[in-house]
Amino acid sequence: MEIKDSISADFVDGTFVSCIERNRKSPSSVIVIGGGISGIAAARILHNASFEVLLLESRDRIGGRIHTDYSFGCPVDMGASWQVHASLLHGVCNENPLAPLIRRLGLPLYRTSGDNSVLYDHDLESYMLFDMDGHQVPQQMAIEVGDAFKRILKETEKVRDEHSHDMSVLQAILIVLDRHPELRQEGLAHEVLQWYICRMEAWFAADVDMISLKNWDEASHMIHLFQFIEHVLSGGHGLMVQGYYPVIKALAKDIDIRLNHRVTRVASGCGEVMITVEDGRNFVADAAIITVPIGVLKANLIEFEPKLPEWKVAAISDLGVGNENKIALRFDKVFWPNVELLGTVAPRSYACGYFLNLHKATGHPVLVYMAAGRFAYDLEKQSDESAVNFVMLQLKKMFPDASEPVQYLFSRWGTDPDSLGCYSYDLVGKPTDVYDRLRAPVGNLFFGGEAVSMENQGSVHGAYSSGVTAAENCRRHLVERRGSLEKIQLVSFRDEILEATVPLQISRM
Numbered sequence: 001m002e003i004k005d006s007i008s009a010d011f012v013d014g015t016f017v018s019c020i021e022r023n024r025k026s027p028s029s030v031i032v033i034g035g036g037i038s039g040i041a042a043a044r045i046l047h048n049a050s051f052e053v054l055l056l057e058s059r060d061r062i063g064g065r066i067h068t069d070y071s072f073g074c075p076v077d078m079g080a081s082w083q084v085h086a087s088l089l090h091g092v093c094n095e096n097p098l099a100p101l102i103r104r105l106g107l108p109l110y111r112t113s114g115d116n117s118v119l120y121d122h123d124l125e126s127y128m129l130f131d132m133d134g135h136q137v138p139q140q141m142a143i144e145v146g147d148a149f150k151r152i153l154k155e156t157e158k159v160r161d162e163h164s165h166d167m168s169v170l171q172a173i174l175i176v177l178d179r180h181p182e183l184r185q186e187g188l189a190h191e192v193l194q195w196y197i198c199r200m201e202a203w204f205a206a207d208v209d210m211i212s213l214k215n216w217d218e219a220s221h222m223i224h225l226f227q228f229i230e231h232v233l234s235g236g237h238g239l240m241v242q243g244y245y246p247v248i249k250a251l252a253k254d255i256d257i258r259l260n261h262r263v264t265r266v267a268s269g270c271g272e273v274m275i276t277v278e279d280g281r282n283f284v285a286d287a288a289i290i291t292v293p294i295g296v297l298k299a300n301l302i303e304f305e306p307k308l309p310e311w312k313v314a315a316i317s318d319l320g321v322g323n324e325n326k327i328a329l330r331f332d333k334v335f336w337p338n339v340e341l342l343g344t345v346a347p348r349s350y351a352c353g354y355f356l357n358l359h360k361a362t363g364h365p366v367l368v369y370m371a372a373g374r375f376a377y378d379l380e381k382q383s384d385e386s387a388v389n390f391v392m393l394q395l396k397k398m399f400p401d402a403s404e405p406v407q408y409l410f411s412r413w414g415t416d417p418d419s420l421g422c423y424s425y426d427l428v429g430k431p432t433d434v435y436d437r438l439r440a441p442v443g444n445l446f447f448g449g450e451a452v453s454m455e456n457q458g459s460v461h462g463a464y465s466s467g468v469t470a471a472e473n474c475r476r477h478l479v480e481r482r483g484s485l486e487k488i489q490l491v492s493f494r495d496e497i498l499e500a501t502v503p504l505q506i507s508r509m
């Protein structure tokens with residue numbers, strides 16, 4: 001195999017002393033770092049194009065921030081769980097690039113939002129809100145405050161257009177409320193408004209005082225979602241009923257993946273890359289595709305030799321990384337109503353919370369509590385037991401007869417050294433070219449991952465597309481470098497799966 005697993009050190013003082021002699025007739029070799037959907041998509045493309053591909057993954061599993069846990073006896077996604085049906089950019093409804101594969105695999109989706117959605121991923125009729133004392137919020141109030149929130153967000157667009165400098169979404173909301181006192185909410189309605197803000201924070205995985213007003217619509221989430229809801233109406237979001245893992249498994253088929261291989265050093269020179277893993281072994285190839293999370297890059301857990309250029313380092317630090325955690329609870333019986341979301345409203349968005357009712361979508365007695373932003377980091381400071389006790393207190397306020405969970409799971413995406421955050425978001429004042437710099441290659445090093453996605457950062461399909469793009473750029477680079485006129489056949493997996501014509505299996509219970 002071209003990719004060498006070498007114990008010997010080929011570097012002295014950080015420079016190549018000997019460049020490995022390569023048999024030029026053999027296929028070009030690429031090492032992909034990171035076995036999340038982006039790295040696997042990149043490896044898939046290159047594998048199908050007959051390149052030698054080796055994927056190095058630090059964890060003992062593939063999937064990264066896609067993590068379907070089966071210990072409850074049913075699939076529970078502790079990372080990504082929704083498939084956004086459409087790309088929401090520019091008001092155009094392009095199909096999610098993973099939809100053909102999901103169709104082909106026959107994976108059912110449970111649609112959590114449709115044409116009447118006023119919330120980001122759930123229809124209004126399918127959630128129930130409670131105050132801190134466990135009293136149910138009247139549904140009419142939830143509807144009215146939801147409408148007010150939409151108007152507030154619309155008005156923030158004007159604030160954005162009036163100001164040349166960036167500001168946080170919270171600052172913009174406060175300006176809007178000053179200008180339009182009629183949109184201010186009092187008492188319980190104020191708490192409901194905070195709950196909507198909490199839901200918005202969950203989309204960005206960051207607090208509203210951290211989210212950039214200038215970039216939030218470019219970052220694909222909120223405003224496009226509203227446009228989508230209002231104008232396109234053909235998709236909505238779907239929960240992966242059987243979990244996301246089957247998608248990962250299908251894409252990873254036949255790829256040479258080495259688990260428990262944590263990369264600590266990436267050295268490049270003489271048209272080669274040498275990748276060092278934790279136990280000191282080196283792997284050599286013609287190029288590398290780096291798809292580790294932005295949190296890992298920010299923490300400098302991988303040493304680059306030579307150092308990454310200043311513009312790349314600045315881009316990595318200019319992007320924000322948020323946090324979202326899930327606490328999944330399995331009960332022996334269902335004691336809650338048949339709605340999709342159970343929410344708690346509070347005077348501050350920080351104290352609001354919500355549970356996703358997986359029973360409605362999957363038939364299993366499982367609730368998943370979700371926390372985002374600073375609150376998600378604060379939860380990680382607690383032991384599993386005290387975090388579970390904390391959310392059970394909320395549940396018991398809503399349902400005094402609630403039983404104790406028979407099993408639970410707690411994600412810790414913020415402190416997990418293989419993620420160090422849940423996904424990227426735009427910081428206030430972010431330079432406009434940050435994504436261009438993030439995805440730009442450095443010699444024979446190519447960059448993938450959700451954070452470098454062209455237009456759908458923070459999503460599974462964005463991460464997938466970024467891996468595909470990195471692989472295509474890497475392939476082009478290697479073909480040009482070889483000066484070969486022979487066309488290397490690119491049997492793109494993407495093309496292959498696009499041929500599938502099976503309809504998506506979407507249900508609504």
Ligand SMILES: Cc1cc2nc3c(=O)[nH]c(=O)nc-3n(C[C@H](O)[C@H](O)[C@H](O)COP(=O)(O)OP(=O)(O)OC[C@H]3O[C@@H](n4cnc5c(N)ncnc54)[C@H](O)[C@@H]3O)c2cc1C
Nearest residue numbers: 034036037038058064065080081082263449450459460463
């Ligand atoms: C709680 C949560 C909920 C989410 N919900 C959704 C959702 O509903 N819908 C949606 O579309 N998106 C969602 N996302 C976002 C989505 O999961 C990510 O955008 C996507 O999975 C990222 O894929 P990736 O390949 O870029 O990164 P990752 O999946 O993180 O893959 C990177 C890989 O690199 C590995 N790695 C790290 N360091 C090293 C190293 N030194 N050496 C070797 N390997 C290393 C990691 O172990 C990991 O496997 C959610 C994310 C989280 C955390």
